[in-house]
Amino acid sequence: MSTSSDLELLSGPTASELPPAGELLGRFPLTANPEPADDETFRRCMDTLAFGTSFTDHMVRATWTPAEGWHGHRTEAFAPLTLSPAAAVLHYAQEVFEGLKAYRHADGSVWTFRPGFNAARLNASARRLALPELPEQDFVASLAALLAADSRWVPSRPGSSLYLRPFMIATEAFLGVRPAHEIEYLVIASPVGPYFPHGFEPVSIWVSESFHRAGAGGMGAAKTGGNYAASLLPQQEAAEKGFAQVCFLDATTNTALEELGGMNVFVVDDDGGLRTPSLTGTILEGGTRGAIIELLRDAGRDVREEVIQLEDLRAQIRAGTVKEMFACGTAAVITPIGRLAGADWDAIVDDGTPGEVTTSLYGELTDIQYGRRPDPHDWMYRLA
Numbered sequence: 001m002s003t004s005s006d007l008e009l010l011s012g013p014t015a016s017e018l019p020p021a022g023e024l025l026g027r028f029p030l031t032a033n034p035e036p037a038d039d040e041t042f043r044r045c046m047d048t049l050a051f052g053t054s055f056t057d058h059m060v061r062a063t064w065t066p067a068e069g070w071h072g073h074r075t076e077a078f079a080p081l082t083l084s085p086a087a088a089v090l091h092y093a094q095e096v097f098e099g100l101k102a103y104r105h106a107d108g109s110v111w112t113f114r115p116g117f118n119a120a121r122l123n124a125s126a127r128r129l130a131l132p133e134l135p136e137q138d139f140v141a142s143l144a145a146l147l148a149a150d151s152r153w154v155p156s157r158p159g160s161s162l163y164l165r166p167f168m169i170a171t172e173a174f175l176g177v178r179p180a181h182e183i184e185y186l187v188i189a190s191p192v193g194p195y196f197p198h199g200f201e202p203v204s205i206w207v208s209e210s211f212h213r214a215g216a217g218g219m220g221a222a223k224t225g226g227n228y229a230a231s232l233l234p235q236q237e238a239a240e241k242g243f244a245q246v247c248f249l250d251a252t253t254n255t256a257l258e259e260l261g262g263m264n265v266f267v268v269d270d271d272g273g274l275r276t277p278s279l280t281g282t283i284l285e286g287g288t289r290g291a292i293i294e295l296l297r298d299a300g301r302d303v304r305e306e307v308i309q310l311e312d313l314r315a316q317i318r319a320g321t322v323k324e325m326f327a328c329g330t331a332a333v334i335t336p337i338g339r340l341a342g343a344d345w346d347a348i349v350d351d352g353t354p355g356e357v358t359t360s361l362y363g364e365l366t367d368i369q370y371g372r373r374p375d376p377h378d379w380m381y382r383l384a
């Protein structure tokens, strides 16, 4: 398994190490959308809050070329892109993305969670995809610029937020295979409701023993669309069997738990300790994963990052020593896992209901994100 220096933990600036949003605002100058959503459309979007279906009035963008570096920083009307059919991203998938949320606090202010981490991760992903890095402050400035233009789109209903999607794509019209010479960075945003509108619902997970999302030396540690493309067919097959998500195993031995298509996984043992697969180079380092590890260690819990063998885990679930399992990521925050199954086996985790550790972690993390509890790790950054 790879042990290259790529496996160093991502560490971007914490919130107070970044300039305040007000100081970053000039970096992506605004040309206001002359036709923003009318009241009725806006109301409908904010009442529905369906994930990733409606978008705000503006988007942020910048262009990169080898000669000019990053230029053309701007905030403008959300609109379809004009792209050559020969644009490299459409053929060779040279792209990376990020996902974070803007949360409205009780006093009306708007905050995001660990943007410095996401900035550092975007750049780590960009390096793997031979894309240019974006200065971390410009990443944060791009979020602040979008929020300055579109703050009315941050919902205030409990559990809702504005999902922010920064991404970088190769736009050069060239079918040769090499890193593209023209790149576009954009940020779009979509108002979203709570992931579990009816309360915490445990999901069932299909463990894929025939498909993998990433291999040693591949792109597993990068947040890039290709990894998601690889997960779609197994995801579809699992859905046909009645499972909500797929958990992938390592591609080398096909025995160790890695992660879901877009979420990291944790196991809670009966001694109160927790385990999560170690970052081997084929797992995406989640910001939620890292925050959960810190919160658990603050609370004095033992958290181990280690190889988790599926066979051992199945035996431990059967023996009743595994008390809880959950998945985590920005979109859902924490998803309890109630059932785990594969080609010739099926296991209910404990009694299949959300456990105490899972439930209290969810409360703790979302309380910090929504400003209902102190933020001892300097995670929250004010955007507007």
Ligand SMILES: *Cc1c(COP(=O)(O)O)cnc(C)c1O
Pocket: 099, 223, 227, 259, 260, 261, 262, 263, 264, 284, 285, 286, 287, 288, 289, 328, 329, 330, 331
């Ligand atoms: C984005 C993502 C995660 C979760 O990362 P967060 O920073 O917690 O949102 C986990 N796995 C994969 C493959 C991802 O793309």
